[in-house]
Amino acid sequence: MTTPVERRAPVRLPWLLSVAVVNLGTYVAFFGPLAVLLPQQTEAIVGDGKETALAIVTGIGAAISMVANPLFGALSDRTRSRFGRRVPWITAGSVVGALGLTILSGASEFWQVVVGWCLVQASVNASLASITATLPDRVPVAQRAWAGGLVGLGQTLGILVGAGLAIAFGGTRAGYLACAAFLLLSALPYLGRSHDEPRTERVPWSTRAFARSFWISPSRHPDFAWAWLTRFVVNLGNAIATLYLFYFLQDAVGVEDPDGGVFVVIAVNSVVVAISAVVAGRWSDRVERRKVFVVWAGVVMAVAALLLAFWQTWPGVLVAAVVLGVGFGAFIAVDLAIITEVLPDEAGFAKDLGVINIANALPQVLAPVVAAVIVTSLGGYTTLYVTAALVGLAGALAVVRIRGVR
Secondary structure, three states: OOOOHHHOOOOOHHHHHHHHHHHHHHHHHHHHHHHHHHHHHHHHHHHHHHHHHHHHHHHHHHHHHHHHHHHHHHHHHHOOOOOOOOHHHHHHHHHHHHHHHHHHHOOOOHHHHHHHHHHHHHHHHHHHHHHHHHHHHHOOHHHHHHHHHHHHHHHHHHHHHHHHHHHHOOOHHHHHHHHHHHHHHHHHHHHHOOOOOOOOOOOOOOHHHHHHOOOOOOOOOHHHHHHHHHHHHHHHHHHHHHOOHHHHHHHHHOOOOHHHHHHHHHHHHHHHHHHHHHHHHHHHHHHOOOHHHHHHHHHHHHHHHHHHHHOOOHHHHHHHHHHHHHHHHHHHHHHHHHHHHOOOOHHHHHHHHHHHHHHHHHHHHHHHHHHHHHHHHOOHHHHHHHHHHHHHHHHHHHHHHOOOOO
16 A cells, blocks of 8 residues: 555655656666667668667667666665665666766677667666655655656656757767766756655565565555556557657658657657646646546557558658657656555555566567567558557556556
């Protein structure tokens, strides 16, 4: 059960913004490479096998993320430091993540790309697990969707800023270094005002108990299980749709400057996602409803994917980016609020959110396998986006099975 609302004082906007900025930096570190730098670097190294090679590096990185986020989250829950439970991991994750991006900036062999990207995924997920746990740590339930909207705003702008840095600095080397610098700087506002309370009690260590803590029984915690499934399936649909955006614009739409095209699409989508996340979050808190927002978000995102399936022109891509932004913005704000309301272990918020993050990371492992087969052998991009629409809609509808949230 989550902590009762009355045990938390309302949080102030400056603190929430500092949390959002950390999220912004982590998503710059993830999506600057994913949107532009990794596709460019992979194509330059392997040539014609670019789709398969990109699927390999992103899939391995996602597998690392799937383990790292809950693992470092659980260690964060147990950390006894005068700086608090979360601050040490946010600091270390940002520093080591910047090191991983620096390794990528000098990579000239495919194995170096894999190693660098895995280091980024492991370390930045340590930071992400800890900063996400500050929401159930500090934010009362009545502010959760608004907080989720601001966090979603940071994540969305991170995608935009990451792609912008990758393009603006020209070339993979400078782009990676710019993302590394941004990651480090983004942690500073939160570290200066974290109010992260130290954990005073010592938790007895048991390797067996620690390992068993990652299993959260669906029969004992069905709402948590349905929340996990909702996020997993929606993210699987989104991952299938977005993995090959660079190649889609280049090969199917015929954009002459796919780098610039990716940035424009991300910019349009990010602005709409940011607005939708904040508006939907505030609206959800005001009417005290969650599930209806997720269902309609799924419907809207499915429409966007179908637009990409059957209107493969530059205007069609821009319209789809707007429609997707409306749906995805509402989803990320309200879905995060739902998840923080069904966490089963008050003493293990970061660990439980890390388990939830498997629902973010596992689709990144599965999507390359699904998408690569569809694009190369099962009908190309039309089939890809129809599949993404059906999968994402099914995920959103799963939210209705959650009983403990209105």
